[in-house]
Structures are given as structure tokens and as C-alpha cells.
Amino acid sequence: MATQYGQYGQHDQVGDGLGLFGHQDRSGPEYGRADAGRRRRLLPAGLREPFTARHWRELVYVVLGLPIGVLLFTFMITMLSLGAGLLVTFLGVPVLAAGLAAARGFGALERVRARGLLGLEVADPEPLRPRSRGAMAWMGAVLKSGTSWRQALYAVLQFPWAVFSFSVAVTVWSFGWSMLTYPLWFWVFPMYGGQGGLQLYGDEQHSVYLDNPFEIAVTALVGLLITLAAPWIVRALTTVDRLMVHGLLGPSSLGARVVELESDRGVVVDTASADLRRIERDLHDGAQARLVALAMDLGLAKEKLREDPRAAARMVDEAHGEVKTALQELRDLARGIHPAVLTDRGLDAALSSVASRCTVPVRVDVDLVERPAPAIEGIAYFTVSELLQNISKHSGARSASVDVWRAQDRLMLQVVDDGVGGADASGGGSGLAGLAGRLDAVDGILVVDSPVGGPTRVTAELPWRAEGAA
Template identity: 40%
Template sequence: MTSIRNWLLAAGRLFASIVTALIALVLLLALVTGFVLVPVLGLGVPVVAGALSASRVLADLHRQEAGRVLRVELVASYCSEPGWGWRDLLACLRDPQNGRDVVWLGAHAVAGIVVFWVLYALLAAVSSLAIGANGPFSVLTLPVLVLVAVIWWTVPWAVRGFALLVRLLLAPDTTLARRVEQLTESRAAAVDAQAAELRRIERDLHDGAQARLAAVGMALGLAAQAVRSDPDRAASLLEEARADAGKALAELRDLVRGIHPPVLADRGLVGGLEAASLLCPVPVALDFDLPARPEAPVESALYFAATEALANVGRHSGATRAWLRARYTRGRLTVLVGDDGRGGADPRRGTGLRGIERRLAAFDGTLHVSSPPGGPTEITMELPCALPPPDSGPSSPRTTSSSATV
């Protein structure tokens, strides 16, 4: 039953391809007519624009269907938008993807017509032989069965041929272009993140430690003036200056921890994540399996991403328990943060997850969020990195533990 259903689905797709081949032929004739009429007071511009728009819709439909047949994602790379003006027409003519669409229209029309006549001939032969057979064991029975087998075999392969034609002409290999685009976006995200971090440090220094150190200077100046005339006031000012200096020192320490936490430098990623889990108001189950410490930038990026995810668990999830896992497999370091909360986390609606995504993108990393309504939520962070094998240096043994805070 499955084979019959698949064949019927393929037959439906082939029938649709033959029908759209006729549509492709009409659009191709419309484009030729439009180009002929362009010199006549520009009358052909609307015809060409309409034909290009319809061709794009038809090509998009075939890209989607061919992607289902080939089980790959076929994407286009249009650089223009059809319009009714000369500039829009010239932009479309310079767009390589529109050129590929026009070539595909011709190839698809020819392929559809050829397949139609081949199938028509096969069906006509089967019909005539079946009518000429006098019984179930007639001499003509074997040719009929052979033709039926040929049709049975031809239909799926014809559908696959149409799909391969679409991939060849409508969806060229854009892996390199997409890779360049991803690297450009990640570089821009890294620059923006660095600029934002510098602004944060500048703001914290200006509003915190700098202001307190200025207050210390003023208090010391006033104390120097009052040390002889009013010793008690001078002592009070000195005590105030000492308190402000202590607060400035504490703010500077917090600022330094925000740049690179001491626990991360001393104990590595495993120790840093263990310490971060203790600050989460939800009990966190830990499970780490890392052969060695990653490089400091990778370690820092994953630490801050994981701590941000744990902070989101405590603030927004409504969870009763959470889990934190770290793995290293095939050159990729993976950290997973999950909880049994209400779910519904979406990077498109939250600046926290977007910030994590930008932080990871700067290292060519990825963020995957699985958070259906009602939970559970799992945030998977991956970074490519190379760790030394366990026997080439100090390693971080497998750790399985849990932490809870009340």
C-alpha cells in the first residue's frame, strides 16, 4: 500500500509538472513578446514585469516541491524585485537569478512536453494492446505487462528528473555565499558586542568607581583643611573617604569579574558552571564530560552564555528543577541548559536569548532553543573548538552532581 501511495503521489507531482510546463511556455512567450514591445513606447515593460513576477512565483513553488523530493533545502538568491519602471526592469535583467529563472522556463517547458508525449505514447500502446488481447493469456499480455512496468518505473524517475532540473537551474550551490554572509553577520555581531561591552565598562567606571574616587579626593581635601581647626570633622571626613574607597574597590572587583570571573580563571569552565548553578534559585542537576579545558575566549563565551540562560531560568521559567550539561564531541563543545518550566521561550521575542546568540555567533557558534508551550525548555549552545586528547595534558574528569538553593 505504501508503494502504491508513493507512486500515486509521484504521478500527481508529474501531472502538476506537465501542467506547469505549459504555464512556463506561456510565460516564456510573454517574456519574448514583452521584450519585443519594449522599444514601442515602453509598452513591453509591464508585460515583462508581470511575466517575471509570475515566473518567480512558479519557480518558488517548484523549489519547494523539488526540495521535498530531494530532501534538501533549495533557496534562491534574488537581488531585485520586479517593478513597472525602467530601473526595476534593468535591475531584473542584471539579476543572475532572474536569468536562471528564464532558462528554467524554457528547459521546464521542453521537458514537460517531451515527458507528456512519451507517457501518451506508452499509455496509447498499452490501451491498444489491451484492446487487441483476446484473453488473460494472450500473446499480447506480455508486452502490456512490460509497458505497464515501464510506466511504473518511469513516473518516479521523471519526477526526480524534474526536481534535479530545478536544483541545477533554480538553486545553484550558494554554500560559499551563505557562509560569507554568516561570517559577515557574526563579525558585525562581534563588533557590536565589543562596542557594547566597552560602553558598559565606561559607564560602570564613570558612574561607579570614578565618582566614588572623586568623592574620596574631595573628602581628603576637606579633611586636610579641617585637620587643625576641626579634628573631629577631619576624622569624620577621613572615615567617609575610607568607606568610599572601599566601595570603589568593590565596584572595580565586580567590574573585573564581569570581564573575566576569577572562578573561571582558577577552576575552568566546569568549576565556573558549578559556581553559577549555585546562584540559580532553581535546583540544577549538573552533568559534565570534558576531556580538557578549552581556550580562554571559548571558555568565557560559553560561561557567560550559560549563566545568562540560568538567570533566565530563575527569572522567567517558573520551573521546579533545571539541568546543565556540557559535552565535547567531534570538535564541538556543547552546553545544554534545560528546565521543566512553562516553556514558550523564543529568541525573536527576548533580548536575553538574542544576546546569547550574538555572543556565540562571534565564535562561529550556534544557539538552538526547544521550548514548546508547557515546557520543557532546552537551550543548546555549541561552539567549534579543538581540545587536546585526555592523555596530552590536564583533563577535566566526568562530573555528575546536583546543586540546590533555597
């Protein structure tokens, strides 16, 4: 494995802003930005919210939802009604298929709108998979796809919610800002309308205006409260939109599981292919090459047997040593495929055998009442084996420990060493990343906790299946 453990701190030295006599130089642009940020932070978060970009994006999302909802609702109801009415003829099938296909396209646009304005990342649903080529196969795939019907349902349900959210958001926003800014524009009424202010009530005998300083101040205060509440009201409205987009326009749980299983199957196939190539390479470069050389040496010894018996005996003795080496290589290769001790005696004995070959002392503690399925047991064995190889090659540790136990329906593995740390499973192509991919292929998890300076703690979880279970 090519797992790279971290190296001790190589920190780039940057200027610390210290001038003469140790005083900090605050004249640079960095300090200017920091001071500006601190000045902005002087305004409490609640007062800043009406001016944040997030609030305005959410407000734009709600406002755009109404015309988009009208378009989607009108189109979808028209296509569904027309298609259902024409089902007595063959024309209803292509009309329904066209409507559902358009719903999938509208769904893609809505995911883009939600991503841009709400910051909501929703994966694309599973694509259509016609069983054959042709228009009939395509229409059948569209009509049978649950994704198509869910996106059509979104087009129908989004419209009434868009009407409600638009009405609430625009009303709250416009009332809040108009009341808050009333002291700035109330003079328009006496100057251009011939009235004393904004009329709240009026009949033939009485009229009430907002025209004195106290009433104007109260109006502005109420407007301030409404304006401060508006972002949270809009956010609550968009929460429903988030749920609708995520639930109706994203992949279904079944579809996501199918995609995950397809990916895991590819990982398993690639891993098996890599293991076969490794075995072929080890046989070709190791035992096979030694056996070929052994056959040649025995042939030469046979020719010299009569002419020079001592030389022939020496050659046979060397060939005997080569046979022992070839047998040891074959044993190591067989152990790398599936060790006999694992089959015969289980994880405790097999991991103890692996630990005895590690370059650092390893404590092994296996607490299992029963054995898991052979496949899970083999994955657990090779996971610990690779982690101990990493410790031997890269960690610089003085000791390590291996703990194995069962937690409900999970087989837990934990390998800890006191080395230099810095192990990283996120880098593509690293040994730990490959190991994490293998575990993920069987619904397993690999968690690496390895701060620079150590210690390194690698925890693996595997699904528990009892021995003999299907």
C-alpha cells in the same frame, strides 16, 4: 537580558458548538466546511492526484520549459560562439560579458518560475563585486564570477532536458486522458468518419477497431492507469529540474559561506560594541561616580581635620566604606569582562563560582579532559552565566543543573531548570535570541526546549579548539 519566560495558560474561550442538553450544533458554516472536507477525503489520494493544483503547476512548468529552453539555448550558444570567435579582437570580451550578464538575468527569471510553479525556494546567488568603477572592472567581474558561468551552463543543459521532459509529459498526459475518455467520444467515428471506431491496425485484408464494449472498457481502464501514473511521472521529471535550478542557479557553497561569515562578522562587531558601551556605562554610573564622591568627601574631611577632628574621622570612615564598595564594583566589572578564576582554573571552577551566586541550587558537572581555546572557553562561560541569570530572574525554578562535556569536535553545554517554561529564542530582541546570534557567529548552535509548565532545557554547541591552537 530581557528574556521572557512564558506565562501560565491564558486561553481564549471560544464556543464549543454545544446547544441545549449538550448536543452539538452542526448547522454552522464550520461544520459545513468540515463535512465537505471529509467528503473530499473519501476519494483516495492516488485518485485525487491528477486533479490537484500541484500536479497542474508541475505540468505547466514542464510545458513552458520547452519554449523557454529553446530561447535560452539559442541565445547562449550564439553569444558564447560569437564571443569566443571574436576573442582574437577586443570585441570578444564585451560580447562574452554581455552574454554572461544576460544569463544571470535569465537565471533570476527561472528562479521566479521555479518558486511560483514548483514551490522551490532558491536564494539569490552572490552579487557581482567589481573592484573599481568602470566598464572594464564590471566586465572583469562578470567573466571571473563562477555564478555567471554556472547560469550559462544551466541555459545550455536545460534545453535537451526540456525537450525530453516535454515529450514524455505531454505524451503520457495526452494518451492517458484520451484513452480514459474514449467511451465519451468514440461515437464520433461511426457518425462522422464512416468507421466503426478507433482503428488500431489495417491492411488490404484485415482491420482492427476499438468498437465493442469490452475493448472500450479495457481502453478506458488502461487510460485510467496511465492518467493516475502521469502526475508521478511529471513529478519525477521536475525533480531533475529542481536539482538543476538549485545546483546551478542558487548560491555556491563557497559564496554562501562568505555571506554567512560576513553576517557573523557583523554580529561580532555589534556584540563587541554593545559590550564596550555596557562597560563604559557601568564605569561612569558606578565606580567613577563613587570615586568622584569619595574625592569630594576626602576634601571636606581634610578641611575639617583641624576644626572638628571627630567629624573628619567620621567622614574618613564613610569614605573608607565607599572605597570598599567601589573596589567590589570594579571586581564585579572585571569578572563580567573576563573572570580571573576562568583563566587560572578553567570552566569547572568558574562555572561553580557562577552557580554559587544563582538564587536557586545549581548542580555543576564539567567533564573535560583538556581545556578548549580561551576564546571558546570564554564564550561557554558567558553563555552559562546568562542562562543562570535567566533562571534567577524569570524561571521560578527550585533547582537547576549545568552539564559540560566534549562530543568529538564540539563543546556541549546543557542548562536545565524545573521552572515554569515558555522560554522562546525565536522572538526578535529577546535575550535568548541575542545569545543564539552570538553562538552562531562562531559556528555554534543554541537549541531551546521549553514547553509551558516546564522543564526548560537549553543546549548549546560550540566548536572545539584545543588550548593553544591557532
